[in-house]
Amino acid sequence: MEKIRSIIIDDEAPARDIIKHYLNELDYIEVIAECADGFTGLKSISSMKPDLVFLDIQMPRLTGIEMLEVLTEKPEIIFSTAYDQFAIRAFELNAVDYLLKPFPKRRFLEAVKKAADKIRSGTGKNEPANQLLAKRPDLASPVNRIVVRKGNAINLIPVDQVHYVEAQDDYVMIYHSGGKALKQQTMKFYEENLPKTDFVRIHRSYIVKVAQLNRIEPYGKDNYVAILQSGDKLPVSRSGYKHLKEELNF
Amino acid sequence: MKHPVLANRVRLIVWWLIWLFITIGQLLLYYYAYGKFTTTAIPDGIISLAIYSGIGLSLWYPFRYFNSTSSSAPAVITNLILSGAVAVTLWVLINKYLVLLILPKVNDYQAYWQATFPYRIGTGVFIYGLIVLAYYLFVSLYNLSEKNAREAKLESLVKETELKMLRSQINPHFLFNSLNSVSSLTITDPEKARDMVIKLSEFMRYALSKKDEQPVSLRSELENLRLYLDIEKVRFGDRLSTEENIDEECFEIKMPVMILQPLYENAIKHGVYESTESVRITTKARITDGHVEIIISNNYDIAPSSRRGTGTGLLNVARRLELFYGKKASIKTAKENGTFTVTLYVPKDYL
Numbered sequence: 001m002e003k004i005r006s007i008i009i010d011d012e013a014p015a016r017d018i019i020k021h022y023l024n025e026l027d028y029i030e031v032i033a034e035c036a037d038g039f040t041g042l043k044s045i046s047s048m049k050p051d052l053v054f055l056d057i058q059m060p061r062l063t064g065i066e067m068l069e070v071l072t073e074k075p076e077i078i079f080s081t082a083y084d085q086f087a088i089r090a091f092e093l094n095a096v097d098y099l100l101k102p103f104p105k106r107r108f109l110e111a112v113k114k115a116a117d118k119i120r121s122g123t124g125k126n127e128p129a130n131q132l133l134a135k136r137p138d139l140a141s142p143v144n145r146i147v148v149r150k151g152n153a154i155n156l157i158p159v160d161q162v163h164y165v166e167a168q169d170d171y172v173m174i175y176h177s178g179g180k181a182l183k184q185q186t187m188k189f190y191e192e193n194l195p196k197t198d199f200v201r202i203h204r205s206y207i208v209k210v211a212q213l214n215r216i217e218p219y220g221k222d223n224y225v226a227i228l229q230s231g232d233k234l235p236v237s238r239s240g241y242k243h244l245k246e247e248l249n250f
Numbered sequence: 251m252k253h254p255v256l257a258n259r260v261r262l263i264v265w266w267l268i269w270l271f272i273t274i275g276q277l278l279l280y281y282y283a284y285g286k287f288t289t290t291a292i293p294d295g296i297i298s299l300a301i302y303s304g305i306g307l308s309l310w311y312p313f314r315y316f317n318s319t320s321s322s323a324p325a326v327i328t329n330l331i332l333s334g335a336v337a338v339t340l341w342v343l344i345n346k347y348l349v350l351l352i353l354p355k356v357n358d359y360q361a362y363w364q365a366t367f368p369y370r371i372g373t374g375v376f377i378y379g380l381i382v383l384a385y386y387l388f389v390s391l392y393n394l395s396e397k398n399a400r401e402a403k404l405e406s407l408v409k410e411t412e413l414k415m416l417r418s419q420i421n422p423h424f425l426f427n428s429l430n431s432v433s434s435l436t437i438t439d440p441e442k443a444r445d446m447v448i449k450l451s452e453f454m455r456y457a458l459s460k461k462d463e464q465p466v467s468l469r470s471e472l473e474n475l476r477l478y479l480d481i482e483k484v485r486f487g488d489r490l491s492t493e494e495n496i497d498e499e500c501f502e503i504k505m506p507v508m509i510l511q512p513l514y515e516n517a518i519k520h521g522v523y524e525s526t527e528s529v530r531i532t533t534k535a536r537i538t539d540g541h542v543e544i545i546i547s548n549n550y551d552i553a554p555s556s557r558r559g560t561g562t563g564l565l566n567v568a569r570r571l572e573l574f575y576g577k578k579a580s581i582k583t584a585k586e587n588g589t590f591t592v593t594l595y596v597p598k599d600y601l
Contacts, residue, residue, distance in 0.1 A: 010524075012427065012485045018434035037526045058423070060526045063556045082426035101430035145554040157555040195558065 002071070003121055004029045007048065009041035009064070010056035010080065019054050019080065022108050023073065028116065036063025042071070042154065050075050051119045052112075055095075057081040060153070066147040070154060140196040146174055148181040157181060159198075163212045164234065167205040172225050175232075182235045200247050202226055204242035210247060251538070253310050254388045269303040290362045293353055298345045302374070305337050306381045313385050330382060345370070356509035409573060420457055421515055424482075431485050446484055453477040457508055465504035468535065472496070475514055479531070482518055490522050493532045500535040503542045505596055506574045510544070512563040513592050517548040519589065522558065525551040540598050547591040564592070571596070 006029055010016045016034050023029055032048055035041040039061040045053060050175040053075050064079065079098035096118060097111035146157045161177040167187045174181045191201050201207045212228045216236065219225040224236035226244075236244065244250075255265045276295050280288065316329040346363060353359075428450055435443035456474045460466060472494070485488050514531065521529040527549075535544040564583065571579040571594075578597045583590070 011489075012431065013487050014431040014434035014438075014485065015427070018430070021434070021437050039526075060524050060551065061553070062334050066556060082430065101426050102433035141557045142562045143556070144558045145556060152554050155552060159558075160554075206346060 001028065003027075003030045004052055004116055005048070005050045006030065006052040007033045007035065007044055007050045007075075008054045009035045009038070009044075009059070009067075010054070011036050011059045012056070015056065015080070018102075021109070022105055023112075026109075026112065028118050031110065031197065038064065039154070042067050045071060045075060046152075049073070052076045052078065052115050054078050054080055062147060068147040070147055072149075076119055078111050078115055082232070095106065107231075143193045146181075148174065148183050150181065155181065159194060161228065162194075162199075162209060163228065164206060164208040165194075178227075200240075200243050202244060203235050203237045204235045206240070208234060216244065251314060251389070251392065253307075254392075255307060255310070265307070266303065269299055273299045290359060294345070294349050294359075294362070297349055297352070298341070301344050301348065302341055302377060305341055306377070309333065309337060310385060312388075313382065317389065323343055332377065334378045337378055340372060342367075342370050343376050383399060420454070424515070426520075427485055428481050428566065431481075435484070435599075438574075442484070446481060449477045449481050455482065455547045457511075458593070460507040464507070466507045467501065468496070468503045468505060468544075469501040470508055471505065471507070472501075472533070475510060475533075478511065482522070486522050489525070489528055490518070491528060493530060495533065496535045497537060497545075497566075498536055500542050500544075503596070503598060506570055509567060509570060510546070510594075512567050513546050513594075516559075516563050517546065517590070520555065521548040521550045524553075524555050525549075527551065537598060541595045542598055544594040544596070545591060546594075547589055549589050552588050567594075 004022070007014045008019050008031060015038075016036075020031055020034075021150075023031060029052070032050060033044045035044050036059075038059045041053075041055070041059070042062060046052075055064040055077050057068070057079060058081070060174075061136060066134055068074065068077065068178075074094065077095040079095050080101060080103065081098065082094070082101040094131075096115040099108060099111055142159070144159050146159065146162065148155050148157060157174060157176050163175045163177070166173040166175065167188070168182070170184060171182050172185050172190065174183060186208065187201070187205070190199075190207050194207065198211065199207050206225060208228070212230070214227045214229050216224050216226050219235070222238065224241050225238050226234045228234065255261045255439060257566050273560055276299065280291050280295065284291070312329070312333045316326055316333075349359060390476045428446070432443050432446050432450070453474060456470075456477075457566060476492075479490070479492050483492075517529070521531070529548055529550065531546065531548045534543075536543055564581070573582060575597055580595045581592065583592045585591075
């Protein structure tokens, strides 16, 4: 039988070592690469197309979560992290399992077996990130950057540069000072994870940065339209108008 | 509440002295008025004041009782008037019969009694008023000091809890990731694993054992931080390096325990966590006009981080400094050319 090809992505060498050591005992699995940051990890996954990835979350340049958000073809993922508040997000991202550091060998082998079974049976592979993504904010502090993919390039958009976010079916379009970018994510996620003092949801399909607002004008009966610094016009729903009123105290 | 006079020997002596002075004053007044000490007025005066000093002491009990039970002003006033009337009546009657009992042969006491009766009542009411006033003063002062003591106690309690809370922030990420390193090292390098467990234990012991009220020297703070940074170096390898530049006279400066810890944690979190390049944490300390200036700086990756910092680490340090030193200490931060610097000014003399 062909060996399962795996990559270990963790920025701490001892953490990679223990996974490697545990895997040494399994003859049906091989480690084809080790990466110490999210960016290199993403490149390795794209070029080497492994079956299984052991993924840390907190890493330089790109977190494990952000990596998965921009991966189009996902291998099976086993998260290994010391941060248990990420656990729910990990499952939402279709991880096979997550391991809390430090983990016992028994627990590790269990996770690997689960992954191996899934890979062998060929089920559940390459599923798109599901709608549960934004079920709940995973951290108390708001996001500071949005990672998007443009062709083969990965861009980090600082939240400071975001003007507004527009819903587009399963995606969102992010309008920022450098242009616009499409990303698979939900409005709910951004409503909850963008800094609440800076952004307001003005419509089912729009979240806007307060500082980008130029003026708000009535539009037909009961309706309003927000005009941005850039001149863009966005509809304001009734509840959106209420949010704005609360936020801006008018 | 105890009796304000009887419960305290000094106050009791003062109480009798006051009455002694009143009696002497009264005698001198008689002498001045009559030109001689009369055989009627003097014993009568002494006896009457002696009786009143006793009644005055016992007045405390009804006074305290009324004060603690009835709350409305009319009720208190009625009670005061009634007890006053009883006290004055008792006083004049006891006075009269005691004088007659002790000195049955006093000249013409009946006539003297009748002539002085209105003055006796007046004096009785006046002294009664003074005693009540004194008791009121005592009670309100007592309540005030009681309240102050309670507030001071509460405040120190709140402060203590707050300090404990601000301190008890050993980062769980640090702890669990370090333990994971230990788990790994037991396989690859048991010697190093043991070394790490010992360092971790020493670090935890320091963090947990020290009391907030007892300041520690910069030397022991730095020793503990070296343990912390050594542990982090095992996790991050070449990605973390450190440098110290401490003036000799700074080492014995006293400061609150674990006050620098959150600043290094920040350097790790925002520096090492976010960067693939090596991060160097530099610590400098020197004395400048009565203060020790501690400067901690680190380089960092200028690309935006994944999540925003909450700023709680720095806020906690600032809050602790304020609780310890009042306005005498300060903290400031600066970001420049990819280097983050935090500067601490702490008074040279702790107390």
